[in-house]
Amino acid sequence: MKEQPLLKVRNLNKVYGRGCTQCLALTGPAVDSNICPACNTIIACAGIDLDVYAGEIIGIVGESGSGKSTLIKCLCFDEMPDAGEAYLQNFAAGQTNIFAVSSQKKRWLRNHRLGIVYQNPHLGLRLDSSCGGNIAEKLIAADWYHVGKIRTRAKELLKKTKLPLERLDDLPKNFSGGMQQRVQIAKALANNPPLLLLDEVTTGLDVSVQAQILDLIRQIQQRLGIAMIVVSHDFAVIRMLTERTLVMKNGRVVESGLTDQVMEDPQHAYTQLLINSML
Amino acid sequence: MRVILKVTDLCKTFTLHRLNQRKIIGCQNINFTVQQGQFIGITGKSGAGKTTVLKCIYRTYLPSSGSIVFNSALQGEIDLAQSDVQQIITVRRQEIGYIAQFLRVLPQMTALDLVVETLLAKGDHQEQAVQQARAMLRHFQIPAKLWDAYPHTFSGGEKLRLNLAQAMIKRPRLLLLDEPTAALDEQSKAPVQEMIIELKKSGTTMVGIFHDLAFMKDVVDSNYQISQGCFKEVGIA
Ligand SMILES: Nc1ncnc2c1ncn2[C@@H]1O[C@H](COP(=O)(O)OP(=O)(O)OP(=O)(O)O)[C@@H](O)[C@H]1O
Ligand SMILES: Nc1ncnc2c1ncn2[C@@H]1O[C@H](COP(=O)(O)OP(=O)(O)O)[C@@H](O)[C@H]1O
Ligand SMILES: [Mg+2]
Ligand SMILES: [Mg+2]
Numbered sequence A: 001m002k003e004q005p006l007l008k009v010r011n012l013n014k015v016y017g018r019g020c021t022q023c024l025a026l027t028g029p030a031v032d033s034n035i036c037p038a039c040n041t042i043i044a045c046a047g048i049d050l051d052v053y054a055g056e057i058i059g060i061v062g063e064s065g066s067g068k069s070t071l072i073k074c075l076c077f078d079e080m081p082d083a084g085e086a087y088l089q090n091f092a093a094g095q096t097n098i099f100a101v102s103s104q105k106k107r108w109l110r111n112h113r114l115g116i117v118y119q120n121p122h123l124g125l126r127l128d129s130s131c132g133g134n135i136a137e138k139l140i141a142a143d144w145y146h147v148g149k150i151r152t153r154a155k156e157l158l159k160k161t162k163l164p165l166e167r168l169d170d171l172p173k174n175f176s177g178g179m180q181q182r183v184q185i186a187k188a189l190a191n192n193p194p195l196l197l198l199d200e201v202t203t204g205l206d207v208s209v210q211a212q213i214l215d216l217i218r219q220i221q222q223r224l225g226i227a228m229i230v231v232s233h234d235f236a237v238i239r240m241l242t243e244r245t246l247v248m249k250n251g252r253v254v255e256s257g258l259t260d261q262v263m264e265d266p267q268h269a270y271t272q273l274l275i276n277s278m279l
Numbered sequence B: 001m002r003v004i005l006k007v008t009d010l011c012k013t014f015t016l017h018r019l020n021q022r023k024i025i026g027c028q029n030i031n032f033t034v035q036q037g038q039f040i041g042i043t044g045k046s047g048a049g050k051t052t053v054l055k056c057i058y059r060t061y062l063p064s065s066g067s068i069v070f071n072s073a074l075q076g077e078i079d080l081a082q083s084d085v086q087q088i089i090t091v092r093r094q095e096i097g098y099i100a101q102f103l104r105v106l107p108q109m110t111a112l113d114l115v116v117e118t119l120l121a122k123g124d125h126q127e128q129a130v131q132q133a134r135a136m137l138r139h140f141q142i143p144a145k146l147w148d149a150y151p152h153t154f155s156g157g158e159k160l161r162l163n164l165a166q167a168m169i170k171r172p173r174l175l176l177l178d179e180p181t182a183a184l185d186e187q188s189k190a191p192v193q194e195m196i197i198e199l200k201k202s203g204t205t206m207v208g209i210f211h212d213l214a215f216m217k218d219v220v221d222s223n224y225q226i227s228q229g230c231f232k233e234v235g236i237a
């Protein structure tokens, strides 16, 4: 029997604007634009299909504005897609479109089934509440009530993310960029999610700190078996972390496949150009 | 004897879209069969298409036509030229190893972790994986004081041995070697040769590219010369 994906996304669309009947036909990689000339709507994502299997890391690359973050935001319910379906294997036996459930259920899914790490720590953390407090917030959302257990779990997570235990009660605003990302990762892992979404989490960090975070991400996948979607415009990051990659351009997936194949033998003109410009 | 790999009429053409759809022939009409435990050597001038053949088998390159039938212990006979991505990922994790000229490493991952990770990806448990990895590093004579160091500072020979340790620990059914000795001096080649002989004795099937024939004449069962993308079987000196 073929393995079922942990997350299955079909035909996801997200537009900013009122839209018209020609939006999809008049935008995309072929015309190198995501703005409909007829109605000025931005086609941030269109017709996105995606499968993520348990325990794997899948990469999403693409130039700035190609729709990567929008896709992630739709998957964690920060934004509502305009069309499309998604199924999570460990929710309603993978039979219910998670975009169509009540907002209460969506919140439950986000709190219990997902972890999110943003490029900007401001988005994922309260920088002026303690490191432990930030982790506790996520645990409480996931129905942890016992203060002692929350504290033990928070310490465990600091250890996992290689943060010094004595910083538990410190404020992330006093942390370095790399440490803030570790706190975000600790918080994202708190509820033991089967799927972690990471959007440009190493962008802007200096090279050695970036390497430590990448190493941490790999270890989390290997040791905890958590599946991840890693978004980056940096091919080196994608190459180090993933076995499979999706290439996005103008809101569309233009190519997908084995990461080494996409990079060394890209099939589409857009991917070839992208790779040449990103190497 | 059991056929492990059968390549039939394999062609690979690269299309460079940005250069007016220019076509570049990587290899064409490649035919060969590898039986269990055999070592097939590929030789040829630079640019002749050797790496292309190997990368098509590993599916780093998408073959343009032809078939690459691999006898998988887990999935039965599968055509690597047609298999879906999930199948290829499984076969890579479990059964096919690729050793390139250069070691690709995470800058902050220790030598030990690098080898351990291969086993974890295969589905082994942490403790068992660490034990086996240590034994493998010892086997490939990587000094214990380097086990918790970062490989990007290793010497060429140490990197190569680590490379071999990482590829061998999963006991691949098929091992692809792309000029693994190209970056080594004469002295460092001998241990690699010994290892290959040992692997062969233990029944590993291999397809390898080497530019010096002397290096592989003791182990090679068939030698194919590739010239302008085409294969020709040549005698073993
Ligand atoms: N809230 C919004 N309102 C209007 N347009 C938006 C909004 N969010 C995103 N867009 C537009 O949607 C498109 C995709 O944006 P998105 O943030 O997903 O890109 P990205 O691939 O993540 O880029 P980057 O690499 O720069 O982060 C862009 O054209 C962007 O300007
Ligand atoms: N990824 C690629 N994209 C485009 N052309 C390629 C690619 N890889 C190899 N080629 C071309 O295919 C031909 C064979 O190359 P290769 O297999 O690397 O030769 P060898 O390994 O025998 O030196 C060469 O003309 C080379 O430039
Ligand atoms: Mg973004
Ligand atoms: Mg070569």
Ligand SMILES: [Zn+2]
Pocket (backbone or CB within 6 Å): A019, A020, A021, A022, A023, A024, A036, A037, A038, A039, A040, A041
């Ligand atoms: Zn429109």
